Amino acid sequence: MSTDDLMTRALASLGEIDGPMSVEVIHRLADTGDLSEPMTIAEVAALLDVSAHTLRYYERAGLVHVDRDSSGHRSYRPEAVRRLVFLTRMRLSGMAIRDLQHYISLVDGGDQTVPERLDMLLEHRDTIRRQIRELTLSLAATEYKIATYGGTTGDTG
Template sequence: YYERCGLITVARDVNDHRRYDAAAVRRLVFLTRMRLSGMPMRDLQHYVELVDRGEGTVPERLDLLIEHRDTVRLRIRELQLSLVATEYKIATYGGAAGP
């Protein structure tokens, strides 16, 4: 998927099988974690473009990641409140709340 979107380039062997080097694996893990945490594809694409443009883009990359971190922290707080409400309702119905 990320290959089709142009976010990662993977070498291929003579049988056309993908050959992931360490850098490709690191990028793939990063991309997967960012998507899992809710980063939009357009932000991931922008981030990869910045990385590909070189070291001069580090301040902009940092800004993008700080903004995403703040979004993730807010989402975690919202999920914690949702968990508390869910556990309250479970207890109300006689079930056992979390571990």
């Protein structure tokens, strides 16, 4: 499943929601329950629609621990894949690698770091909300220009 597939699934799930997004919806979006066997780097790259180079970089940056099989090839356990789903979502939303490294170090530091993790995610949420407002304004400007040139505006896809 590629990033586009994951995003399509996520957006479809969001369309089913009446009212505020619940934690249950978020769990469904992040569900990797069907992953029980270790995956190769090629399989994970295809699943997340990232390059193998990106996965190796995340490993070198200390963001994810990857086991090796008896032949020395990378073997991604379900926990590593779940972490990579989170990491790729955060990168897509603009979180810097250094911030992800700090966040992962906090996760690895145990439950006593939950308040600091929460603060980081609250701050990042504010950043994402600002980006959404900015993109909404940019979309409105684009729609205006399309209408100016005689094109059709609104959702066509």
